[in-house]
Amino acid sequence: MRLERITPENYEAALALSVRPDQEDLVEPVVKSLAEAYVYPEHAWPRLIYDGDVLVGFLMAFLDIPWDPDRDPDDRRSGLWRLNIAADAQGRGYGSFAVDAVCQEIRARGGTRAYVTWEPRAGGPEPFYLKLGFRPTGEQSGGQTVGVLDLS
Template sequence: MSELRLEELGAKTIVAVNNLSLKPGQQQFLAPVSYDLATTVINPQTAWQRVVLDGDRVVGFVSANFDPDATEPHFQSVLWRINVDAEAQRGGIGRFAVDELRRVAAERGFDHVDVIYEAGEDGPERFFTAVGFTPVGETEYSEVIATIKV
């Protein structure tokens, strides 16, 4: 693995992000990437979207939002999506992305990052727990709300 780095989502990486593969069973826990891409258009001042590159290869995508004025506290500093290509999973890429997200959150004055996810056997809970998120509640739709300190 080369040195990992983040790059702002752009024209030269968007196709690769849309083509990231998932392991069987993971797709039921993720909305299409295009849903996240629309958030930049809707919330350009607060949306934060980056691709994770290993050398020149796109191996991941992370989408977050930083909005101190959000009415729901768990939407003020929130990780919306993290995708790591199926072939690159379990190689430290997700942990790298979360660490970078925490760094950015701290730079923007936040003391934590929240994530909301659907519980399930093939879902992301094991990953989020492994990188340090702690469940703190649930949404009205029974999704887990978890938080990590920055």
């Protein structure tokens, strides 16, 4: 497994990536993520996930963003913004690989915690994130549960 930058050669394949129909309300499509990466280039870290030459997923991290500047301007966070694993590639460890890759990037930049949000509903990704060690912070972001993983 490996990560690759989005390029003119692979962006159309990235746009065609889709999750299972029952997950479409849980994660934004890749096209929206790429638009956000364009708008927030100083914080967005989008990557494609390949297994050999096969595209199996997309991730986007957020790096060192001010969480709530009205409350605490020094509260800057990094974590997983989006994770889209292709419908036919799920359950093979690609999601865990993606989360680990984001955590490695955060550590390389001096971070000690990784954050993620998830939709709190049956069939949602909460069990996946809890299994990886994320714990709810008690915060909400856009109606989603905020989780944190200690990287130290």
